Amino acid sequence: MTDLVSDPKTISPTRTGATVEFRGLRRTFGATTALDGLDLTVEPGELVALLGPSGCGKTTALRTLAGFERPDSGEVLVDGEDITGVPAHRRDAGMVFQSYSLFPHLTALDNIAFGLRMSGIRKAERRARAAELLELVGLSQHAGRYPHQLSGGQQQRIALARALALQPRVLLLDEPLSALDAQVRLTLREEIRRLQQKLGITTLFVTHDQEEALSMADRVAVMRAGRLEQCAPPAELYERPATAFVAEFVGVMSRIPARTGADDGTVHVLGRRLPVNGRLLGTEAVGGTGEVDVLVRPEAVEVTADKNGTSRIMGAAFLGATSRLTVRLANGAEVSADVPTHAMTTLPVGAAVTLTLPERPVLVDRRRASDGGGS
Incomplete structure (x- = not known):
């Protein structure tokens, strides 16, 4: 597998990472409470993993930040601005899904450039930007290939590059590695982390995999029944858990x-x-x-x-x-x-x-x- 370019000359951070805040978020689906007063702050340039059992609310929290879910109460802030009522397409967030969600009829280059085209960026500029991102994720030689001609790991790299194309303030990753085999998952998580640190982009990463969370994140937020049990650096979470649930869930x-x-x-x-x-x-x-x-x-x-x-x-x-x-x-x-x-x-x-x-x-x-x- 080709490594991500470790020091690309054509790509550099254009702004510092954003501060993200969840304040008292509550979201219910019928009789089910997905978020129950969630409070969490993510610092600029930080990668925070949301970790917890199925149904704990981690994906709902991510979708609420993305604008795909509207909370029943509470606020979502980015750099102090309340974006709770802002539509998803105006939130300046890039999202990578578990299923890749690439357009099968578009090449790798055109998939990356799609968001730029929808934003009215001129063809020459968007293709140049897409080419730079292809270099960044180590797939320049695959620019003309279609999704079915790429491996799962390569498709996920394209999805990541597409999410970064518009230089979002926040990057959201919803279990992006769970569909990959073990060796590819190990390699790609290291490369995503290296890229995130280079670009300095604030990132929220949803995963059910403890090893992924502990190896990639600056801090891990352990959730249970819609609430935050503990948010701490991996070593602190492992060695000094705040609750019995965290102690037994992590490791x-x-x-x-x-x-x-x-x-x-x-x-x-x-x-x-x-x-x-x-x-x-x-x-x-x-x-x-x-x-x-x-x-x-x-x-x-x-x-x-x-x-x-x-x-x-x-x-x-x-x-x-x-x-x-x-x-x-x-x-x-x-x-x-x-x-x-x-x-x-x-x-x-x-x-x-x-x-x-x-x-x-x-x-x-x-x-x-x-x-x-x-x-």
């Missing part, structure tokens, strides 16, 4: 039954007393003694072969340099743990093991009713 997280200490900010888990990271997710604080769950990532769980261990390996999945074990505790809870693949010779399925956690603060949440007994 893999296991729940280990535990018991809190006597108002000392610690928790007893897997035979060790560990400090809590400062709060009980979803509540105000950890206090008193009681049954809770400790939330842990697979890479934080240490597994040791132990013939007298009370835990047992129930399954293993090869992930390359690491393998992911499913370990069942004596109380029935199951925990995911990542170990070096070379260590699997001493950790076969069915082996008795002991699990431990490193001595650092842990995330704690209310005990779920379905969890097993204490630690």
Whole structure:
């Protein structure tokens, strides 16, 4: 696959990125609430990924910004200007869809130039601009090809170039990579990010793919039931989730039954007393003694072969340099743990093991009713 041109001489940013604000957006469809008071600000030149389960409202938020949906209440602002009532064709936003939506009867060059033609740009100027964008996305040699003569990745590049042709203030990407195979998706997401950073265009990216969101975005906005759960840089979202929903939705997280200490900010888990990271997710604080769950990532769980261990390996999945074990505790809870693949010779399925956690603060949440007994 041809890379995007890393430093094209003919294309440069013509303006700085715009500030985008959602203020108290609410949108319902019959009895279904798609947006429930959404508040979010996207800074100039920033790429924010909207991430969440199906039906959480992320696509509705994007379509509301594009002008394809009208909110029941709330405001959409771009650079401080309220555009809530502005028609879609006057919003100065470029949009790339999952389905590409290229015109089958137009060549790659003419697809890119279509919006320029509709805007009354002279033929010579629009064709020159389209040619520059073809160079930018690395497809100059395919200018005369029709969509059916291009691969899926190439079609999506053309769709991206078409969205950029009118130099919009905001770029909107609605799951643009989900129809592509894994290798093309990996390459194209890196190239989209590189291009977005070069042009400095404010971008909202809707995806259900956590890896895409975490690898591409400056910040990830996790949505649930029409509301914003947390918006933060990827590392903060992964390491310091604000809610139990974010903790379990982003990445893999296991729940280990535990018991809190006597108002000392610690928790007893897997035979060790560990400090809590400062709060009980979803509540105000950890206090008193009681049954809770400790939330842990697979890479934080240490597994040791132990013939007298009370835990047992129930399954293993090869992930390359690491393998992911499913370990069942004596109380029935199951925990995911990542170990070096070379260590699997001493950790076969069915082996008795002991699990431990490193001595650092842990995330704690209310005990779920379905969890097993204490630690």
